[in-house]
Amino acid sequence: MRAGDRGAFEELCDRLGRRALALARRVLVDDAVAEEVLREAFLAVWRDPGAYDPASGSVRSWLMDLVHLRAVEAARSGPGRRRRPGEAPPLRASSGEEGAAGGGGPDPVRVALRALPDAEREALTLAYYGGYTQREVAALTGAPLGEVKSCVLAAVRRLHGELGAGPLGGALGSPAVAERPGR
Amino acid sequence: MSGSAPPRGEEHGALDELAVGWALHALEPEEETLFAAHLPGCSRCRGTVAETGEVLAALAGALPAAVPSDRLREALRAAAGDTMQVPGRPAPGAGVPDGASPGGASPGGDTGRPGPETVPTGFPEPFVPVAGRPAVPPTAWRRVLPNALVATAVAAILALGTWNVVLSTARDEARATVARQADVVNALLTPGRATVVPLSGDDGAPVATVVTRNGEVQVVNHGLPVNDPGEVTYVLWGTSDGAAVALGTFDVVSPRMDLQAVGSAATGLDEHDGYGISLEPGRLAPSAPTDIVARGEVTN
Ligand SMILES: [Zn+2]
Numbered sequence: 505m506r507a508g509d510r511g512a513f514e515e516l517c518d519r520l521g522r523r524a525l526a527l528a529r530r531v532l533v534d535d536a537v538a539e540e541v542l543r544e545a546f547l548a549v550w551r552d553p554g555a556y557d558p559a560s561g562s563v564r565s566w567l568m569d570l571v572h573l574r575a576v577e578a579a580r581s582g583p584g585r586r587r588r589p590g591e592a593p594p595l596r597a598s599s600g601e602e603g604a605a606g607g608g609g610p611d612p613v614r615v616a617l618r619a620l621p622d623a624e625r626e627a628l629t630l631a632y633y634g635g636y637t638q639r640e641v642a643a644l645t646g647a648p649l650g651e652v653k654s655c656v657l658a659a660v661r662r663l664h665g666e667l668g669a670g671p672l673g674g675a676l677g678s679p680a681v682a683e684r685p686g687r
Numbered sequence: 688m689s690g691s692a693p694p695r696g697e698e699h700g701a702l703d704e705l706a707v708g709w710a711l712h713a714l715e716p717e718e719e720t721l722f723a724a725h726l727p728g729c730s731r732c733r734g735t736v737a738e739t740g741e742v743l744a745a746l747a748g749a750l751p752a753a754v755p756s757d758r759l760r761e762a763l764r765a766a767a768g769d770t771m772q773v774p775g776r777p778a779p780g781a782g783v784p785d786g787a788s789p790g791g792a793s794p795g796g797d798t799g800r801p802g803p804e805t806v807p808t809g810f811p812e813p814f815v816p817v818a819g820r821p822a823v824p825p826t827a828w829r830r831v832l833p834n835a836l837v838a839t840a841v842a843a844i845l846a847l848g849t850w851n852v853v854l855s856t857a858r859d860e861a862r863a864t865v866a867r868q869a870d871v872v873n874a875l876l877t878p879g880r881a882t883v884v885p886l887s888g889d890d891g892a893p894v895a896t897v898v899t900r901n902g903e904v905q906v907v908n909h910g911l912p913v914n915d916p917g918e919v920t921y922v923l924w925g926t927s928d929g930a931a932v933a934l935g936t937f938d939v940v941s942p943r944m945d946l947q948a949v950g951s952a953a954t955g956l957d958e959h960d961g962y963g964i965s966l967e968p969g970r971l972a973p974s975a976p977t978d979i980v981a982r983g984e985v986t987n
């Protein structure tokens with residue numbers, strides 16, 4: 505998105521806004537705070553689109569990273585702002601939500617997530633959707649911290665392979681590593 | 688191993704975990720500090736962070752899409768209309784528009800930013816703050832990189848593998864170790880001009896790091912063997928033009944990384960062109976070192 509291109513900005517809002525808001529609402533209890541997070545993140549993008557570096561991945565992952573960071577910071581900044589473990593977020597909300605797969609077949613990401621070993625799925629989802637640090641995940645699950653970290657890495661590595669994401673020169677796409685089983 | 692070439696595969700396992708944790712925003716602050724020092728110089732970890740980001744974005748996409756409220760949509764449009772873009776980085780504190788405050792501060796108020804009336808918006812709708820709700824406080828970007836010199840020292844310590852201890856031991860043990868390492872890192876990150884000198888043993892392996900700052904001398908031990916304080920003591924020496932001056936004594940009581948203040952000297956530290964550590968009988972420093980176990984030169 506070029507500086508000053510309001511059309512591109514609005515397209516970005518349209519294309520990614522719903523997913524980004526879903527992410528913020530998953531991490532945060534209060535929908536209003538989630539909307540604030542989203543507004544801040546998009547405004548940061550609007551002000552400084554040059555902050556996006558194509559070498560670091562797609563626009564989508566950049567924006568989701570920005571939204572996630574701001575959401576977890578908001579969650580950690582005050583009590584009662586984040587969901588408690590096991591407290592389900594609203595799956596269908598007053599403001600209206602739609603299925604992720606748009607009515608097609610089963611969503612491949614959800615399928616891959618469900619296929620993870622329980623411990624890996626739990627550690628990854630607590631960290632990402634819950635906004636918990638790995639140390640907090642360890643405390644919540646009673647697992648040793650080292651195990652949480654290896655579970656999270658293994659889960660991400662499995663999903664990376666499962667979803668056919670392209671290698672970007674890191675540990676997940678490296679053949680020497682990818683040949684190993686997840687743990 | 689030197690810190691310059693990124694290690695591969697198994698050797699990099701702990702850092703791979705840190706890279707994924709970083710992308711998840713799930714590291715503790717002290718881990719972030721350590722990894723922030725490592726990341727800029729490691730293409731493997733930058734790749735891991737990017738790859739993890741793509742996976743996480745896919746996870747975000749798996750959530751049921753949420754429909755932004757009309758209020759949010761309008762706020763975004765309007766704000767994009769009356770908020771100036773900046774060519775470079777946003778100034779610190781500029782991350783949150785005035786309107787993010789509950790009740791909405793007046794647009795174009797006190798920031799020196801041009802008010803909305805100076806920018807043709809094309810959107811007639813007024814800025815609509817999301818009122819009456821707790822606003823998200825200004826985002827504190829935690830990933831401030833330490834200065835390059837200290838970053839190098841931290842990265843060197845990280846590369847020594849001490850971090851693996853944290854990852855492989857039991858939780859309580861790990862917490863204690865993390866806290867201890869955090870103390871060391873925090874000490875290294877104290878503002879001020881510091882000289883950081885790695886010391887190596889006879890086989891070339893780094894065993895300690897000398898940090899001098901404001902006349903204080905500290906030793907980060909990460910490879911010296913534990914000594915018996917009843918028999919021997921370590922002595923830190925400053926060397927210049929071949930002459931050695933004893934700066935202080937210390938004991939190594941634990942095989943784990945530790946930082947100790949060894950002594951202070953009001954003047955003269957800048958004159959040393961190198962440092963050495965010797966193991967000496969008794970509790971006092973002799974006039975000259977007998978058995979140098981580690982040495983390093985000041986580079987600049
Ligand atoms: Zn690395």
